[in-house]
Amino acid sequence: MTPLARLLAARIAATGPISLADYMADCLLHPEHGYYTGGQVFGAAGDFITAPEISQMFGELVGLALAQAWIDQGRPAPFCLAEPGPGRGTLMADLWRATARVPGFHAAARPLLIEASPALRQLQQQRLSGIGARWAESLAALPDQPLFLIANEFFDALPIRQFRRDGTAWREVMVGAGPNGGLALGLSAPAPLAALDARLADTPPGGVVELCPALPALVAEIAGRIAAHGGLALIVDYGDWRARGDTFQAVQAHRPCDPLAEPGRADLTAHVDFEAIARAATAAGARAGAMIPQGVWLGRLGIAERAARLDAGLSGAQQQTHRAAFRRLTDPAEMGSLFKVLALTPHDAPLPPGCDP
Ligand code: SAH
Secondary structure, eight states, X not given: OOHHHHHHHHHHHHHOOEEHHHHHHHHHHOTTTOHHHHOOOBSTTSSBOOHHHHOXXXXXXXXXXXXXXXXXXXXXXXXXXXXXXXXXXXXXXXXXXXXXXXXXXXXXXXXXXXXXXXHHHHHHHHHTGXXXXXXXXXXXXXXXXXXXXXXXXXXXXXXXXXXXXXXTEEEXXXXXXXXXXXXXXXXXXXXXXXXXXXXXXXXXXXXEEEEOTXXXXXXXXXXXXXXXXXXXXXXXXXXXXXXXXXXXXXXXTTEEEOTXXXXXXXXXXXXXXXXXXXXXXXXXXXXXXXXXXXXXXXXXXTHHHHHHHHHHTOOHHHHHHHHHHHHHHXXXXXXXXXXXXXXXXXTTSOOOTTOOO
């Protein structure tokens, strides 16, 4: 049993079962035992690998897409260049390097990294010491300025609740006491839920719907700044249009595992509901573009040309790794289709690069 499992079991014994969202929040960001709190989680040696860790091309193309949108919107200065959930800081480092030759971009940029984990913040500060960035713990700290933002695999780490349909009511999936002092999943008593009325139409009896309670307010922080001051948010994550079914999952050492087995030691995520992001962004006055598969989007931004350039300078094992990375980012059988991109802009801004429907 992990230390966090003991704490959670004691809490559940004292006050009853907790929602998956409460469970996820503690597992990921508990001040002492949270998975991200410790820090050493990414990359080939960690538990999972993300697009910027797979290849420098990802951060480079994101940087050039943000810079092109910045030019298209009249080069506002100063502007906030923000990244929530920067992980090891790799994406921001690649983005910054790739935009060095865009006249005026660095001079106008005020980089802001939003990170809840102190250990990861430290890692990022070492990695990004030369770019004049600030750090904040929450998106509420976004300044009232034009905002150019990239969020890669940030929203999938936000805690979700799960509801199972029972007739015209819903039973919430809860974490409660299990055998041998451990934890087990259970269901709350059925109750009607106004927030899910619309989902009765497309959820069969016994079907599961996921809700991310923190999402609307976080999206509103981003979209509100963009609607008021201009800019672009690129949201990249795995998921789809509208949450369907159980997507809650745990990963340890690159393998799926039981999400209840070792709380605090596995990464927990759920698919992102892009419809919910678009709805929250629209309500905050911004325009949500079309949801585009990552492979298509990277293709439109010129990843094949960039990959060929890099390929020409490589040989042997490095070249094989580079080719595998290109496939991994773009191939529909790998990350190309599962991952999606959604752009948020002001209503009167040109469509950002690669984002035509
Ligand atoms: N974008 C990075 C890492 C993704 S992992 C990459 O692509 O490699 C998720 C990141 O979000 C981690 O840095 C984690 O500590 C951070 N995070 C998770 N929940 C957060 C929250 N509520 N507020 C701020 N950061 C959070």
